[in-house]
Amino acid sequence: MTACADGAPCWADAMFPDIGAAKEFYGELLGWTYDEGSPEFGGYTQAYSNGRAVAAVVPQLPEMSGQPAAWNFYFASSDVAATAEKITANGGKLLMQPMDVGDFGTMVSAQDPGGVHFSVWQAGSHQGFEKQGEPGSYCWAEVNTRDTAESDAFFPAVFGFGVKRVVDDAVDFHLWDIGGEPVMGRFKMGDEVPADVPPYISVYFGVADCDDAVATVRRLGGQVFFGPMTMPFGRFAAVADPQGAAFAVIDQATTGGDMPQFAQP
Structure with a gap:
């Protein structure tokens, strides 16, 4: 690769x-x-x-x-x-x-x-992901933070991201891209997130069926924080494994709703 x-x-x-x-x-x-x-x-x-x-x-x-x-x-x-x-x-x-x-x-x-x-x-000899965007592999990531001004200034300056914001008064979300290709997002944590949860990067792993994956998480002793929910980009849920590591699962083949509009920040 x-x-x-x-x-x-x-x-x-x-x-x-x-x-x-x-x-x-x-x-x-x-x-x-x-x-x-x-x-x-x-x-x-x-x-x-x-x-x-x-x-x-x-x-x-x-x-x-x-x-x-x-x-x-x-x-x-x-x-x-x-x-x-x-x-x-x-x-x-x-x-x-x-x-x-x-x-x-x-x-x-x-x-x-x-x-x-x-x-x-x-x-060096390890280039990174050998598989992406499929079940069983990394699909997406989002910076989740309350201090959006800090992250919005920092990450594009360090990594050269292009930036767009979603045109929606109900959500504060930025899309970061490299050469016009989206690579990850930035989401503002709201009051629904407990105050003791620190800012973090949510890593999304692909699954064939989000509902089945959520049922498996629960059966194996993990937690489900949010979802499943269907969006234009897939059906996803925010979860944690039994040892507390938070992540998300997404079925990118199951989509619904209107594609959001983006504009310059």
């Missing part, structure tokens, strides 16, 4: 207190299979859908004991050191300096001025 464009979504992983339970949950929900993990990289375990790499699960580090599991989202960069400089120049915070991960690539973890956590990946 070819390298991702700068700023493009390229990978997702999560740390879990019980990696065995995580593998069972996502294996049943999304049909994932796994490699044996890399002891030299803390048991980093890649997940596969039909033999193609789609994500990774990782045992939680001892120093992170007690912290909830969470999905970590990666943006692609051809020069992670230069991107790190843009992060700090635009008010972001580096949580780690650029770090080589064997010959797989180089990464940095950071947060925007409003506290949204994310990572950046400069590919």
Whole structure:
């Protein structure tokens, strides 16, 4: 596969207190299979859908004991050191300096001025997602934040996104693109979200049937926060696994309603 464009979504992983339970949950929900993990990289375990790499699960580090599991989202960069400089120049915070991960690539973890956590990946031998936009794989992502002004200024400045806003007084949503192609969204968290929920990037994984997926989440001990709901882009639901990692499932083949109108912000 070819390298991702700068700023493009390229990978997702999560740390879990019980990696065995995580593998069972996502294996049943999304049909994932796994490699044996890399002891030299803390048991980093890649997940596969039909033999193609789609994500990774990782045992939680001892120093992170007690912290909830969470999905970590990666943006692609051809020069992670230069991107790190843009992060700090635009008010972001580096949580780690650029770090080589064997010959797989180089990464940095950071947060925007409003506290949204994310990572950046400069590919080496590991280019990122080998499958996207299909059941069992990454399909979409959205920055969910209360501090929209911070995120709206930060992410386009760092990653060069084009920006459009949805023309709808009932929702505050921006669409970010690279070269005119939509890559992710920014959604304003409202009063319906508990005040103790921090800002985050919601990662959407594709499923063949959203309602079946929601039933599976519940049966396996996970939570359903919202949905299922049908939109012009698919039928989706916001959920969490039994260890608390929030994400979304979407059936992109089941659509309904009028396509929203977008304008310049």
